[in-house]
Amino acid sequence: MTGYEMGHLEVPQQQHQSVPHHRSGSHSPWDSVEDLPEPVLPWMKTESRQSFGESSRNSVESNSLHVIKRYAPDPTAKKRQLWTARKWWILLANTLLFCYGLAILLFAILTFLKFYQSADVVIVGERKILNLITATGAICLASSLLGYVGIMLNNRAVLTFYNLFLWVCFGLIASIGYVAYRKAKWNIQGKLSYQWHYDLTPDGRARLQANLHCCGYKSFTDFHERSNKCFPRTLLPGCRYKYQQFTIQMLRYTWIVAFSLVPGHLFVVITALLCSNHVNRKFGKNLPPKIYRLDYQGIIAGTPTGSSVNLHNDGLQHRST
Template sequence: MEPPSALFASNGNDDRADSPSLPKDISLSINYLPSKFSSGLLSPGAQRRRGKSDLPKQGGGREAFRTNEPRMPAEGDEDYDGLTGGWFGGKEGGHTRPRMRWNRFKWTLFIANICLSVYALTGLIFCLMTWFDVFERADIVRAGNRTELIFSTAAAAAAAVTSVFGWAGILLNNRSFLAFYTFFLWICFALLVTPGYLTYKQRTFNLEGKLNAQWSRNLGAAGRLRIQNRLHCCGYYSPFVEATVSQTCYARSILPGCKAAYLSFERQALKIWFTTVFSLVPLQLFIMIAGLLCSNHVTYRFGKGMMPKAYRLNLNSMAIIMDNYANQLAEQYGWDVASDVLARSRSNLGGDSPLVATPQTLSGLSGAGGCVHDAI
């Protein structure tokens, strides 16, 4: 037994995958039961919102989630994919649109990303200045605290790159960029607390013993020489104990040992280091929470739209849905009921004259694209 054919479509098949004659942009919503779309057509007294147009609305904007205001993006909506409009919500091509307003979620992201950018760039500048030996005693940090300095530089660089993703997502309303932004914030948090933990542990637990081991085992002759030159000392306890010979440090030098000065410098530097890092943790947590809660609400539309693009209705899809619906009505109730429902649907959508569906008129329609203007 052959399956029943659609009354309006000439190909007689509803599945776009099996029918190469159907357009490729047919919505997947045609696979749903037509009864889901029939409540408004069967109701003789359809309720209409006061002060509203009878035509269905499209597009987004700041009123997309107003009470009893179902809206979904149109095909060329600048807010749908995030990259089809201008930098600040304007539409390309010189067409003027109403001025777009930022919602509170977007302002929260904006303020949070400003904080991230400021502390990331500030930290990165200080780390680079330390690497380039700009400060007077920066070489001591490069020799004695190299691991902590590497982690701090990585944290600052990662935060700076993450802030760039944040600006791209905020200014372009692009939720894909904001998804990466929210994920990278967790990586930045891990890189941020690592040098803070290392410096805190080193200063709190037996700092003197760690410096003794570092001087004798880890620094080497070059590292000890750099510290001696910066602290103006010679040897660890005296010029005769683990000293690196230089123009100012030799057997009869009057310079003191480096232990006291090096220990004092490390205590002060490590305290400033972990205090600064841990003071940024609440700010980083605020930025992470703001990203989690606000990145998907950068506009008043949830996600990229009310419906995925593959399921979005268009004229061709509505034609096929009406074909299926009229076919079911004709089989169950006859041609008169089908004609009356189609006529009522056209009048509700603002048509000029109803369509009288008869076997002769229905069979005379040639395709899905041609029946759109007659059926709806």
Template sequence: MQLPLEPPSPPKFALDEPPSAPPSPRADTPTLSLSVNYLPSKFSSGLLSPTPRKRKPRKENVDHLAMPKRGGGREAFKSGESRMPAEGDEDYDGVTGRWFGGKEGGHTRPRMHWNRFKWALLITNLCLSAYALTGLIFCLLTWFDVFEHADIIRVGNRTELIFSTAASALAAVTSIIGWAGILLNNRSFLALYTFALWLCFALLVTPGYITYKQRTFNLEGKLNAQWSRVLGAEGRLRIQNKLHCCGYYSPFVEATISQTCYARSVLPGCKEAYVNFEKHALTIWYTIAFALVPLQLVIMLTGLLCSNHVTYRFGKGMMPKAYRLSTESMAVIMDNYANQLAEQYGSELAADILARSKLTMNADSSHDSSPRESG
């Protein structure tokens, strides 16, 4: 035997309350919200929470302490924490005044801590800066002819020196971009930093490959052709002056006449000294270049894995476009909602509910926009 079901009773509304009455303390969480059901669950916990999180009040939000927290900060991935930040929230966009996220004019929020991804980026970028600046200094000293045999490198290994200088300069610029992204929590800088690391890797292995190939495969034959066809009289003279020799085999074979190099000079030929110098210089060159490859790979891998996690919130906390309600979709939802209310409670009560819902939404929108307009 089935018991008779009672007919549904209409919801109770305080009809004696005037429509222009100020919103209740929980007006920020309306019971007839039309957008919460269309938001991902991770975005709605802050809006549905009846009480705001206990935080130090900001100057611009002193009059609006009843507003729920919008999310963000270093604890954004805790259980029940909202992911949506409010404008001016801590860690919002990574730039809030000082380099390390502090507010200008005093310490007004709890001290922020770096996560392990940011520390990893800091250590690897420090290594990148160290070897980039060291290589750039040595390349510049070679160009300025500071070392004893630097002029031989400028004459005989000009291509390798150009690639090494370009690699060290690009690595130094990349490390500066990395420091800007790390200190400002700027993911745009870090994305450019991660891409530039691949260019640094390409320029790093290029001089290493060139010097290894030249040293390993017929170095003596390549130096013979270089002395005869590439260096010219000026280049041969500069090598003769640095190695204190005359001619290639003897003063009578492809020699450039100078005050110390002439037909009856007692100086030996330059071939043996030049070949030995090139063997030693090229071996050191490609050894250093290839030794930096594992470190560069670690730096690149760290940039790929950690550049989007310098803060615990991914992105800027903006609602994805696919989840935003447009005016047209809102009108369709309101029509469907009105039809359901009319079928259950009648047209008069449905119109009254819709009118009150619009009043509540207008009060919420004016309440949310007042802090921005005042600021």
């Protein structure tokens, strides 16, 4: 017989005639109604369960007996499961996070490698913002990779940590915009003058002079660093105007881009919160109560009035004898 095929047992024509208790290889372990174990109904009271068991045992007909052949699923066969709509949404949001996280990290790496002409000015003058950008890109990229792991494996525990890291990314993105906006809007001239005279090292001032092609802050006599192009009779102007214009433009681009990423990141956060628990069609842990778990070892015989607990406990005892 196949996995789901059922067949009726051979019974005598006279229903009231007792059947001898014997067991053959082609018959069920139970050859008569008397062999059926008492059904166990845990949701009923003890008195009601006993009376119901006696009445059901007496009222059962022999032709209601049936056998079910054990179904052994093929472990090599893989069933294709369609992704839920929420899983597609969280995958889209995580891909968006991966894209701008990778872009932010690449910008920071290329700046440290001095890939473009003014990179040295950013490294020396805006080191705090550059460190924030590097940390933001690294954490956003790592969070997106963690999200891919949780999405593909349908692992809700991993997606829980993924949601926590998304809030860290949100705070870092907002901090970049806040720091850049605050520095650009309030007394930028005084801040840059104080930085040149008190915060920068001689090596930092020399690097700014070489990159901006200037000498000193206001003129040669204002905190200059001597070089082959910066000397008393040089024709190079002071660095104040060029340094201020570059810093103002750089800060403006920084806070505009940072605040523009906030709505997109909020979309990622909200999508992750709503969809992380629905990456598959499983509800909760998908574990039925222990009382309803079945044992499919061997052939199981039962009646419409039997229960799974009865078959699980008494049925295995009959098969072992």
